[in-house]
Amino acid sequence: MTNEMTLHCNKFIQTFETVIKTPKKSKSDVFYTGVDLGTACIVLVVLGSDYQPVAGAYQYANVVRDGMVVDYVGAVDIVRELKEELEKKLGTTLVYAAASLPPGTDGLDGGAIKNVVQSAGFELTNVLDEPTAANQLLGLTDGAVVDIGGGTTGIAILENGKVVKVADEATGGTHLSLVIAGNYKFNFEQAEKYKRNVKHHDELLLVVKPVIQKISSIISNQVKGYKVNDIYLVGGTACLKGIETIIEKETGIKTIKPINPMFVTPIGIALSCTNQVM
Structure with a gap:
């Protein structure tokens, strides 16, 4: 990723963070929504007809586990x-939406994520795997996009602008929270909240390092060859x-992360949305 691409990605995320707090009233004749049903958090990203952020919202939830709706x-x-x-904030009806799945779970999902989006009142226009969705914003031509979610780590490898491999393996934020819960004698919910507070990150990095090393070994195995x-x-x-420092050291591969990696995939999902129903 060039510096220009990094700046574009970070600026887009910053704009999205701004419209979460203050939605941008738009005269667009069409809006594109990205629905990210994460293991820990559900995020909605709304773009105008020019594919620029106009609104967004998110809510922590436990309705999905390892990419499966439970x-x-x-x-x-x-x-x-x-x-x-x-x-209500935009004064319009949101019609079109795109969604995503962890790589390789389409058959296992049984259409549940698609059905959730449709049952909530959207017309579904696209479904793609999470790391590929993330790359809609990143715009990489070569490298690996690693989406570390709640239950799994998804990887998309790109060569000359094409995705040549996607994979998904168990180990993610849930595993970090379980280790934190055991270390601090917290219940799972307490561990999740403790983990989200950036003030605790320096101390937590030592506690969860073995899990990050496991994620690093997953990445190393998947990119081999x-x-x-x-x-x-x-x-x-x-x-x-x-986390990027440990992964870079363990894999021996330069590791980069945007200013708020939580929003990259949902923004990418929204960027893949169209007004053509599936």
């Missing part, structure tokens, strides 16, 4: 509530301060 009604309710909240000079970290778990 609370269908709960998932529909949250997406519908966020949709209605954004529609491919020419990968750079790793780009996205996903909520990548928000952990210093």
